[in-house]
Amino acid sequence: MTFASGLTTGHQAGAHRLARYRSEFPIFRDRIYLNTCSLGALGERARNKVVEFVDLWQARGASAWYDVWWAALSELRGRYARVIGAAPEAIALAPSVSVALSVLAESLDYVRRPKVVVTSLDFPTVAYQWLAKRGRGIELVVVESPDQISVPVEAIGRAVDERTALVATSHVYFTSGAIQDIRAVADAAHAKGALCLIDAYQSVGQVPCDAPAAGVDFLTAGGLKWLLGGPGIVFLYVRAELARTLAPAIAGWFGHRNQFAFEPRSLEWHEDARRFELGTPSLAAIYAQLGGLGYIEEIGVPAIRDVTAALTEDLIARARAMGLRPKVAARGEDRSAIVMLPMEDPADRVRHLAAAGIIADARPGHVRLSPFFYNVQDDYVAALERLAAQSRH
Numbered sequence: 001m002t003f004a005s006g007l008t009t010g011h012q013a014g015a016h017r018l019a020r021y022r023s024e025f026p027i028f029r030d031r032i033y034l035n036t037c038s039l040g041a042l043g044e045r046a047r048n049k050v051v052e053f054v055d056l057w058q059a060r061g062a063s064a065w066y067d068v069w070w071a072a073l074s075e076l077r078g079r080y081a082r083v084i085g086a087a088p089e090a091i092a093l094a095p096s097v098s099v100a101l102s103v104l105a106e107s108l109d110y111v112r113r114p115k116v117v118v119t120s121l122d123f124p125t126v127a128y129q130w131l132a133k134r135g136r137g138i139e140l141v142v143v144e145s146p147d148q149i150s151v152p153v154e155a156i157g158r159a160v161d162e163r164t165a166l167v168a169t170s171h172v173y174f175t176s177g178a179i180q181d182i183r184a185v186a187d188a189a190h191a192k193g194a195l196c197l198i199d200a201y202q203s204v205g206q207v208p209c210d211a212p213a214a215g216v217d218f219l220t221a222g223g224l225k226w227l228l229g230g231p232g233i234v235f236l237y238v239r240a241e242l243a244r245t246l247a248p249a250i251a252g253w254f255g256h257r258n259q260f261a262f263e264p265r266s267l268e269w270h271e272d273a274r275r276f277e278l279g280t281p282s283l284a285a286i287y288a289q290l291g292g293l294g295y296i297e298e299i300g301v302p303a304i305r306d307v308t309a310a311l312t313e314d315l316i317a318r319a320r321a322m323g324l325r326p327k328v329a330a331r332g333e334d335r336s337a338i339v340m341l342p343m344e345d346p347a348d349r350v351r352h353l354a355a356a357g358i359i360a361d362a363r364p365g366h367v368r369l370s371p372f373f374y375n376v377q378d379d380y381v382a383a384l385e386r387l388a389a390q391s392r393h
Contacts, residue, residue, distance in 0.1 A: 018299060018307045018373040025374050032358040032379045037174070037202060037338045037370035040228040040292065049291030053283055072286055079293050080235040083227070083301065084200075084219065085210035089272035090243060092236045093281050097201055098125050100220045100236040101168075103276045104197065105129040106249040110138050113165035113194070119143045119151040121173040126199050130168075139163075149329055150178040157188035164194040171203035171219075175363070177338030177370075178329040179207060186215040195242075201225060201234075206308055206337050206372065208301050211237045218242075222289075226372070227296060229289030232282045238273040252278030304373050308337040311371040315339055315380045322388040327366065340366040341387065349390060358383050 025041040027033050033041050056064045078088040094100040114137050116130040130140045143159050145151045150173065160167060167189040171182050182198050189196040197218040203209055205226025211219045219237040223229020238246070247269065253259045254277035257268045269275035296304070312335060316326050319341060327340040343349050346362035353360050353367075360383060361368045367387060371380055 016307050016310065016376070018303070019376055021295065021299070022374045022376070024295075027359075028374070030357065032382055034369045034371060034375065034379055034383055035359050035361045036206075036372040037177075037225055037368065038361050040205075040223075040225055040230070040372070041374060042230070043228055043292060043295055045294045046228060046230065046288045046291035049287040050284055053287040057283075069283055069286075072283070072290065073281065076233075076286055076290055076293075077235070079290070079297070081237075083204060083209075083293070083296065084221075084237060085212055086237055087240070090211075090237050090240060092238065092273040092276035093286075094220075094222075094234050094236055094277065095232055095282060095285070097199065097220050097222060097234050098128075099278065100234055100276070101125065101129045101197075103248045103250050103278065104218055104236065104238075105133070107246040107276070108165050108195070110136070110165055113163055115139045115141060115161070115164045117141045117143060117156060117159045117164055117167045117169075117189075117194075119145065119156065119169050119173075121145050121148070121151060121175045121178075122168070122170050123174050123199060123201070126168050126170075126197075149173075149176040149327060150180065150334070153181060153184040153188055156185060157191070160189055160192045160194050162192055164189070164192055166195045166197055168197040169199070171198050171200040171209060172207060172336045172338065174202050174338070176327060176329070176340055177202075177336045179203070179334050179336050182209075182216055183214045186217070190215070202338065203336065205296055205301065205304070207305055212239075223285065223292060227289065228292030230285065230292070232285030233289045236273065236276055238276060240272075243273040243275070244271055246275075248276060250278065254278060254280070299373065307373050308371060309335070311375060311377070311380070312337045312339060314377065315369065315371060315384070318381065319384055322384055323391065324384065324388060337370050337372060339369045339371075341369065343367045343387070343391070349387060352390060353383060353386060356382075356386055358386065 024044045027041050077091040081088045081091045118127045120142050130138050141159050143155050172179050186196040195217040198216045200219050200221040204221035217239045222234025224231050255275045257270050319326050329335045346367045349367050350360050350362045
């Protein structure tokens with residue numbers, strides 16, 4: 001069998017058109033890496049950009065801020081924007097999704113709309129922002145999943161009413177790898193006058209995402225996983241009208257329009273999404289992300305999706321043939337490159353894989369594999385054979 005990407009399902013491993021990038025990720029010299037959904041592998045381009053930052057720091061110190069590092073921040077906002085089809089003015093930088101959501105959560109008016117809707121499959125950071133505000137009268141509604149794979153948009157829509165301020169959910173569920181129709185989620189929220197926030201940490205970089213076309217109000221993602229930038233840098237997309245009108249109740253000097261005036265008596269917001277920024281960003285993380293984005297931009301997310309979808313479908317088919325039962329969406333088009341394999345004591349299974357030089361991850365009741373464009377068939381075949389052998393014993 002041959003997939004559209006050129007992946008061959010025979011013994012010859014690595015026969016897809018993006019395997020040539022594998023040599024730029026040194027971890028593959030002595031490991032099999034199948035855990036991009038937790039942390040993207042370090043590429044030489046990201047490493048080189050971090051070295052560039054350190055060299056600038058050593059040579060110029062703070063003088064590099066004004067003509068180099070300031071430009072790097074602007075460059076990253078623009079490049080993040082292009083990945084999701086947005087304008088640079090719609091992008092704010094933050095050190096983590098938790099920080100980005102904290103600022104956003106303190107920007108909404110809950111007086112007439114005290115309700116926030118999430119799903120049981122979302123990463124808990126999303127829910128925690130509003131659970132922490134229950135003492136202020138904010139009500140969190142969790143929409144349950146009937147199959148622990150996805151949540152029907154109709155069920156989300158039924159949970160939204162005229163008291164709902166926000167629907168906050170995922171583009172790709174970290175719990176199952178299922179892709180959600182975020183256009184439909186946005187429509188369901190807007191039908192009752194609510195706003196829509198999408199956590200796209202597990203999608204942007206591996207699944208095409210156009211935030212403006214989807215009609216979402218907010219979207220967040222970052223470097224840790226599929227954008228190959230490592231920890232410490234994320235972005236928050238804010239729809240243009242909201243970027244001009246919302247006023248966060250958490251503030252930092254990067255959100256001030258005239259931040260170098262150092263005026264403590266008044267706070268004048270940026271007229272764009274930068275009003276959601278707080279303190280001085282980590283430049284090492286900025287530079288690592290600039291390097292990692294080089295791969296995503298050079299290849300293109302549609303091409304990455306083509307190859308990783310072929311790898312994922314082959315992984316699922318082989319897992320089933322070995323007697324394993326992947327917990328994945330029913331339709332191939334609704335599956336991302338996250339494959340959940342139900343297992344007893346998954347942490348122990350992951351330790352056994354690690355002893356064999358295979359890096360995967362465990363989540364409650366499951367071993368999680370996540371192939372990316374730098375993976376080849378032999379990677380997940382080796383993992384599956386060990387998991388199947390353990391299951392037989």
